[in-house]
Amino acid sequence: MTTVRPLDGIRVIDLTRVYSGPYCTFLMAQAGAEVIKVEPVEGESVRKRDGSGGAMLPFALLNANKKTMTLDMKQPEGIEVLERLCAGADVLVENFRPGVLARLGLTPERLAEINPRLIVARNSGYGQEGLYRDYLAMDLTVQAASGIIDATGFPGEAPVKAGPAIIDFISGTHLYGAILTALRHRDRTGEVLSPDIAMMDAAIPSLMSNIAAAWANRDDPSFEARTGNRHGGLSLAPYNVYPASDGYVAIISVLEKHWLATAGALGLDWMLNDPKFETLKLRCANMDDFDAEVGKETVKHTRAELRQLLSEAGAVCAPVMKLTEVLRDPHLHERGMLHYIDHPAYGEMVVMGSPMRFAGVDPLPYDPSHDLGADNDAELAGLGYSAAEIAALRDKGVL
Structure with missing residues (x-):
């Protein structure tokens, strides 16, 4: 040093x-x-x-x-x-x-x-x-x-x-x-x-995903820029904050392998061949139903359990921490x-x-x-x- x-x-x-x-x-x-x-x-x-x-x-x-x-x-x-x-x-x-x-x-x-x-x-x-x-x-x-x-x-x-x-x-x-x-x-x-x-x-530059969505909808006066906790361009799923038994967790799948890991860890393998969810495009088109199914499984576990379970499987997950918890992290x-x-x-x-x-x-x-x-x-x-x-x-x- x-x-x-x-x-x-x-x-x-x-x-x-x-x-x-x-x-x-x-x-x-x-x-x-x-x-x-x-x-x-x-x-x-x-x-x-x-x-x-x-x-x-x-x-x-x-x-x-x-x-x-x-x-x-x-x-x-x-x-x-x-x-x-x-x-x-x-x-x-x-x-x-x-x-x-x-x-x-x-x-x-x-x-x-x-x-x-x-x-x-x-x-x-x-x-x-x-x-x-x-x-x-x-x-x-x-x-x-x-x-x-x-x-x-x-x-x-x-x-x-x-x-x-x-x-x-x-x-x-x-x-x-x-x-x-x-x-x-x-x-x-x-x-x-x-x-x-x-x-x-x-x-x-921080608005990258949101700008992409706005450009695609630039001629639509009813375009809604706000997406809650979902991806700014609504082009990724899972990408949301999901319920846990003691709070919430954030889960994101940038690559298909991340979603496969998430599905396997949460017992959602049936979704991989479901006609509503089998591709990223379909998951995004049916996002409300998709997120609801994911939430039914995440709520069965604590934040800490989900972080360990998903991370060990190769998925991308983190607990939604309270700021008072972060100060003691x-x-x-x-x-x-x-x-x-x-x-x-x-x-x-x-x-x-x-x-x-x-x-x-x-x-x-x-x-x-x-x-x-x-x-x-x-x-x-x-x-x-x-x-x-x-x-x-x-x-x-x-x-």
Whole structure:
């Protein structure tokens, strides 16, 4: 094992807020980058949440292993500090509305003048150009605009959002990939690229099956995009959530061998030669009856029994776990994706590691999220500010 990590030596200035950008920079920090999170003097919005139980957890989860500074960027002294930070950085990441940094004087030309090697990565709802560029955007509204809400829920019922904030994390992951691509290109050619990741753009590929169905029915005004727990294109069976004696299980057969294994394990071999179910096309055409027959067998077993029975047969199955169960999942804890800490500000909590693992590389030691402005003095001293100058910035409210 080694403690040398892929992004050791990369310095990142993180101006991002809420989920998408902070998740990107969390991944960078976990891969070894030095990430300096710059917040407004009152703290970013997620840090300040005081709603019911667990409201502070997302901030702690997304901002581990980062240094924390505060700056009032509406004051010229705050911009001067930020410019000094950028002068020694590899990457600046922001998820403001398009044009915000330019209005503060940090145009692409100015940033290039400060540091010609600086990669400026931008994440916004609809991109730096296009018809929608100036619209405010959050996960919910991009789910709506991209078609995800229309594709979620049961046919004949009102559309619903996806349960998790999938847009934020899809776009945050694309932002990470774009930054790494730009770093690779810079190091190979010397040319600096500026990633522009739109949340809406990142959402579209996730709708692959749904898009196929919509295209096939593009001239049908009555087309229903919502398929409940079934395949988005209604072209696979089994593909559903089925009852167990203690909850539900998800079963999917992408290949015919998966269905043969499922049928054998559940005692449904008679369906293989039934004129309603003997081919995939027939199973899809008679999906209601098919799912009902599968459900009659799955409900005889517990979730755990079904997982073992079907998995050993070569079928694809998983229990529908409650989130409270997932937080205690022994597999996730054994891998270190989840683990418990005693956070200095929030007490005992379960926190996450990075989904990206590299064989032979030790996970980064976990450094809990820092208090607001905890690293101001040290970082400013590193930029050449004297103690008197730091005190003056604090007195003026820049920090």
